[in-house]
């Protein structure tokens with residue numbers, strides 16, 4: 397059932413507890429809370445190594461009120477697939493009666509780079525799992541190194557003059573595997589995101605959600621701006637909110653008048669070194685224009 401209001405989501409029980417060690421304003425905490433609320437109690441969460449895992453599982457405490465598995469960077473999708481297959485076998489042999497939702501929450505490094513091979517395998521085999529990439533656009537947990545998902549122009553400790561390549565197209569990769577369902581999400585649009593998680597899980601999978609996750613430390617901004625930045629990513633066309641189902645892509649949040657990309661970039665210290673370089677800004681604007689043309693967003697407001 398789709399969420400008609402944020403209130404209907406808010407009324408659901410929480411399975412992600414406060415008191416974790418994620419930074420104030422960290423978008424990953426909000427993603428974890430929304431995902432577990434929607435997925436409910438009959439869910440198993442799998443995470444590769446990364447900020448979300450390290451900060452929510454400091455032994456002997458845990459933030460997860462559902463079964464949770466931490467696996468190596470390379471194999472989160474394979475581990476989730478294996479658990480699902482084990483469930484199938486136990487149900488078939490009538491050893492258990494209840495199925496479980498298998499949801500992976502992987503960072504961009506664990507998804508776009510190091511775990512990509514096992515993710516591709518799971519998507520191609522048609523595993524009934526939901527893989528969610530919380531994308532903070534760098535290897536944050538180990539000190540802000542660039543990943544394949546770091547956007548053009550962004551500073552990281554290993555791209556000090558700004559990233560020189562465009563962000564890897566993870567949605568394109570998922571759709572090329574002909575997944576059951578794929579979608580993009582932003583915490584500034586909670587209802588849209590919650591409905592996508594619900595669809596991804598209820599359709600059975602393989603499903604993929606690519607969720608932008610502002611990182612206060614790595615993106616260099618004031619923690620109070622997390623939701624604003626999440627919204628500006630959408631309003632500038634750099635993060636179109638859309639879904640893919642049965643071979644068709646559909647925009648889920650219209651942007652009739654886009655804002656210039658500089659509105660998004662100027663709030664983040666990681667783009668400081670390119671803000672006075674018009675040719676660099678033009679490259680990022682042209683990337684956003686390309687996405688806008690592809691997904692049907694409006695023109696930049698004058």
Ligand SMILES: Cc1ncc(C[n+]2csc(CCOP(=O)(O)OP(=O)(O)O)c2C)c(N)n1
Pocket residue numbers: 445446447448469470502503504505506507510532534535536537538543
């Ligand atoms: C095979 C392997 N390589 C490197 C590491 C070290 N490592 C642990 S967390 C991490 C960064 C994770 O980045 P990402 O997946 O983007 O998640 P984030 O920390 O940004 O949330 C790295 C490089 C590791 N644990 N295993």
Ligand SMILES: [Mg+2]
Pocket residue numbers: 503504505531532533534535536
């Ligand atoms: Mg990351």
